[in-house]
Amino acid sequence: MPEIIEKTLSYAESVNAALSRALEERPETLLFGEDVAIPGGVFGVTKGLRRKFGERVFDTPISESAILGGAVGSAMFGRRPIVEIMWADFALVAFDQIVNQAANVRYVSRGALAAPLTVRTQQGNAPGACAQHSQSLEALFAHIPGIRVCMPTTNQDAYDLLLSAIWSDDPTIVIENRTLYHGAKQPVRIGGPVQAVGGVGLRRSGSDLTVVTWGAMQHRVLAAAERAAAEGIDAEVIDARWIRPLDLDSILASVQRTGRLLVVHEAHTTGGVGAEVVSRVVESGVQLTSPPVRIGALETRIPAAVQLAARVLPGDEDILGAIRRVAHDVPAGRVEAMPAGAR
């Protein structure tokens, strides 16, 4: 295990550092996907890895089924493939290899085989992106037993969670977000023990309500939480960075203290992971002071025009409104109608 050093890295550089360490320490790893090797990735995330690690890092044709199937097969035969699907939306052309294939390898062989593969992808809306390049699909992956799913958001998590995924002996989907890749650099601890999968990140402590969120959306949640604090609402913000396995215990411990729950995600609300979080909390029997609320994208396709997409995706005002609603137990739909002083 390399000793821990601290470096100042962007999110993209943190991913690159994790890949570099994995390729260095685990000779059975492979890294492949469209444009990942010689071009260094369409977002520049895999820069330099081909030069450093040679033919274990290679470019593929535009063939997602072959990329994912190639990962499944090579994993069954002792490799530890890390593949890139450039956009989560493109995984849909090859979903079979994840759902029917990767998820069943261990099960049907009764443990004689495994598929320790990692799929790196990225998702979500960015200004101008169309309906086929904007979706948040974590619920589709997380619905499948046998698959693990995480969504790193901090630069440290971009490094840590990817390593946990690669070290894990199960097929794991790591969902990144292109709007984070070239954001602010942060100090990132490199080296040290690889963590087991699972667990949440506490992003803000608070006592009035628990906000569970994940992915890039949490930046909006944190901003809204600060505005709520100015109004006297003290929100606790939990980053449920591992979607599957979901760390319910940590979420429950927080809700037990606050008695109030809000879930915010970029994905559509219907059938979203927010529904799972709310159900689990309610099923646990924990006492809630106000009805739990979840907000996500409106039930429509995601439009390219920025002002249209802004209406569809949860915005700062929507999140702040939901925080107020949960904190003050305001019935649904009434928040906007209330005079500012009464909120």
Place this chain on the structure above:
Amino acid sequence: MSQDTLLASLEVMHRIRETEETISRLRLSEDIVGSVHLCNGQEAIYTGAVRALDLGRDAVFPTYRGHGWAIACGVPPEAVLAELLGRASGISGGRGGSAYFTAPGYGMYGENSIVGAGAPIACGAALAGRFDGSGRVALASFGEGAMNQGAVHEAMNFAAAMTLPVIFLVENNTYSELTPTRDVVRNDQFFRRASAYGMAGVRFDGNDPDAVRDAVADAVERCRNGAGPVLLEAMTQRIVGHYIGDVQHYRPAGELDAAIAAEPIARAERMARAAGVGDTELAALRQRVVDEVDRAAQAALSAPLADPATVEEHVYA
């Protein structure tokens, strides 16, 4: 080929190029945001192909690199520019943006941002034509990189097995984004794959609108005669990046210069001069299109933005 046809093609190619240049400026000024794929250098393909189609009944299925297809099909530049600018007057009301707008009223059944996804849909459009008596030919156009996508293989066999009137038109610009396509295939003569499916396959100069027109016209005739699908491979180069901002570090020295020397507008102007058309006339033709696209840009920029209150429309019947 007559001088009139040559000048008519040149006008369409100028209209596409000027629209792309305008989009490029508006992207750099951030009036347009997000990823934009320009088709500079590939204009002859759309221009030539549309001349061989009957857009009253035929159907075109392009890709995210689709502005040129739309304009060749007759979509006014203003409607394309307005789409990219998020205006209500955009061809898809701002829903599609640069990479995913659709113009069914013009025979252009949508860009597609999923590589290869248009090919099976074109099979369906051809299939419908078998039952609606239209004699429709469906043309799916995509890059050579899409030839490695499962959906495209399925579509080719499906069309061949069912003798569907589908034209698979490969715009071979030799790159799959930032990767030379020859590095990810054993044989980069894509038209040769046709024989494996029992189709005719033809490769030709995609920078020559007449060569494109002839190849597509032959394919249309085969399709209408019930001879089944055809695979066409138009050789070309994009003379811009894969997307705006792509610095093209992957290109070997000299390649881009050679591509610019062979690009279709310069080529057509050389031919026109050789046929006796004067420089003044060529300049006037271009200027007329520049002015037209300028006016279109002004109109698009002053049109109202698409209304956020409408975002939940058109999801269900």
